[in-house]
Amino acid sequence: MRKRLSLRAIFAIPLFIAVTSLIGLVTALVGNDLWDALSWLTLGLPVAITIWALMKRRV
Amino acid sequence: MKPATIRLWSAIHKWTSLIPTLFLLMLCITGLPLIFHDEIDDALNPDEWQAANPGGPLLDLDTILDRALANRPGEVPLYMSFDIDRPVINVTTGPTPDAPGTQMHFASFDATSGDLVPPKSGGAFMEVILQLHTDMFLGLPGMLFLGAMGALMIVAIISGVVLYTPFMRKLGFGTVRASRKPRIKWLDYHNLLGIVTVAWLTVVGLTGVINTLEAPIIDTWKYNELADLTAGYEEGTVPTPAEMASLDAAVRDAQDAAPGMQLQFVAFPGGDFSTSQHFAVFFHGDTPLTEQIITPALIDARTGALAGIRPMPWYAKALSLSRPLHFGDYGGLPLKILWFVLDVMTIIVLGSGIYLWLTRRKSVPAEVKELREIEGKTA
Structure with a gap:
C-alpha cells in the first residue's frame, strides 16, 4: 500500500509556486527592466511546471 | 480528513x-483579447500621425485651450488630457459644463503647432469586448x-x-x-x-x-476626502471661459506643489470631476509603482489660487494598484x-x-x- 503523504509533502511545491508567483506579481510593479524580467521568470514557473508535469508525470 | x-x-x-x-468563462474568454488591447488597437489602427515640429517647443495650455474653443464656438471646456507617447493634448468640450457624454465633443491638438490631430479611427470591436467584460x-x-x-x-x-x-x-x-x-x-x-x-x-x-467597486470608491473619495478642499464652493456660478484665470499658470503652480509628478488630466469647473469653481488638476507619479497613484490639486478657476493638494486615501490607492494587477x-x-x-x-x-x-x-x-x-x- 502506498504511503499517505503528509500535508507538507502535498503542499511543498504548490506553496513554492504560489509564493514565487506573488513575488513576480509585485516585482513588475516596483520597477522596469530587471524587475520585469524577474516577474517573467517567477510567473513562468507555474506554466513551466505544468508543461513538465504533462510531459513527465503521465502514468 | x-x-x-x-x-x-x-x-x-x-x-x-x-x-x-458561465460568467467566469465569459470573463476569461473576453479577457484574452483584452490582455493585448494596446497591440490589437495599434495593429487595427496604425498611427501614422507626426507632430508638425517634432522635438520643438510645446505651446502653452492656454493657447491650446483657445484653439479648442475657437474650433467649437459657443462651447465650454470640460476636460483636458495628455497623450503619453506623443505631444498631443486632447480637449473635450460641450454645450454646458454639466453636458452628458453624448453631447461632449473630443478633439486632439498637436502641442507643437496647435493643429487638429485626426481622431484615431476604429477600436469599436475592442470597446464591445471591454464593455462585456x-x-x-x-x-x-x-x-x-x-x-x-x-x-x-x-x-x-x-x-x-x-x-x-x-x-x-x-x-x-x-x-x-x-x-x-x-x-x-x-x-x-x-x-x-x-x-x-x-x-x-x-x-x-x-x-x-476591487475594480468593480470603482464607482462607489470614487464617490466615497469625492464626498469624504475632497469635501474639505471644496467647502464653501458648493454654491455659486460656474465661471465662463472668459472669466477663467490662466490654466497654464494654474497647472505650473500645482506642479510646483507636487514635485516629481506628471500631469495627467484637467477637469474644468462644473463637471463630474471638479467643483463648480475649480480647475481639478490630476497628477500621477513617474515610477511604475507610483504612476497609477493619482494626486489631485484644486485651483480656484477665477483667481488661479491653489486651493489645496491631496494624496489619495488608501482605498483609492488600492483601486489604482488593482488595475495593473488585473490587466x-x-x-x-x-x-x-x-x-x-x-x-x-x-x-x-x-x-x-x-x-x-x-x-x-x-x-x-x-x-x-x-x-x-x-x-x-x-x-
Whole structure:
C-alpha cells in the first residue's frame, strides 16, 4: 500500500509556486527592466511546471 | 480528513463554482483579447500621425485651450488630457459644463503647432469586448454583479485548495493519470492546473472585484476626502471661459506643489470631476509603482489660487494598484503572454470543473475513498 503523504509533502511545491508567483506579481510593479524580467521568470514557473508535469508525470 | 468534512467543503466548492462558472468563462474568454488591447488597437489602427515640429517647443495650455474653443464656438471646456507617447493634448468640450457624454465633443491638438490631430479611427470591436467584460452592457448593476461572481470564485479557490488535500494523499505532485478513464484524467488536469494557478488567479480575481467597486470608491473619495478642499464652493456660478484665470499658470503652480509628478488630466469647473469653481488638476507619479497613484490639486478657476493638494486615501490607492494587477499590462510583452497562458489554464480548470460535475456519480468522500484504494493497489 502506498504511503499517505503528509500535508507538507502535498503542499511543498504548490506553496513554492504560489509564493514565487506573488513575488513576480509585485516585482513588475516596483520597477522596469530587471524587475520585469524577474516577474517573467517567477510567473513562468507555474506554466513551466505544468508543461513538465504533462510531459513527465503521465502514468 | 473526515468524510463529513470533505462533504461540507465539496458542497462549498460545488456551489461557489457552479453559480459563477458561465460568467467566469465569459470573463476569461473576453479577457484574452483584452490582455493585448494596446497591440490589437495599434495593429487595427496604425498611427501614422507626426507632430508638425517634432522635438520643438510645446505651446502653452492656454493657447491650446483657445484653439479648442475657437474650433467649437459657443462651447465650454470640460476636460483636458495628455497623450503619453506623443505631444498631443486632447480637449473635450460641450454645450454646458454639466453636458452628458453624448453631447461632449473630443478633439486632439498637436502641442507643437496647435493643429487638429485626426481622431484615431476604429477600436469599436475592442470597446464591445471591454464593455462585456466590465458590466455586460448593464452599467453599475452589471459591474457589481460580476464583482459578486468574482467574490464567489475566491471562495471556490479556497475550497478547491482544501479539497486538493484528500485527493492528493497518495499521489505525487503533478501526477496525470492520462491512461485512466476520462473522469480520472480530467480530475488530475483540474487539480494540477488549479493548484499551480492559485496565487495568480486569486490576485487577478481579487483585483477584478476591487475594480468593480470603482464607482462607489470614487464617490466615497469625492464626498469624504475632497469635501474639505471644496467647502464653501458648493454654491455659486460656474465661471465662463472668459472669466477663467490662466490654466497654464494654474497647472505650473500645482506642479510646483507636487514635485516629481506628471500631469495627467484637467477637469474644468462644473463637471463630474471638479467643483463648480475649480480647475481639478490630476497628477500621477513617474515610477511604475507610483504612476497609477493619482494626486489631485484644486485651483480656484477665477483667481488661479491653489486651493489645496491631496494624496489619495488608501482605498483609492488600492483601486489604482488593482488595475495593473488585473490587466497584466505592467511588465512588457512577456508578462502579457504569461497572463494569456495563465488565463487559458484557468479556462481549462473551469471547463474540467463543469465536466467533473456533469459526470459525477457518487459523493466526493466515496470517490476519494475509491481513488485511494486504486492508488493503494497499483502503487
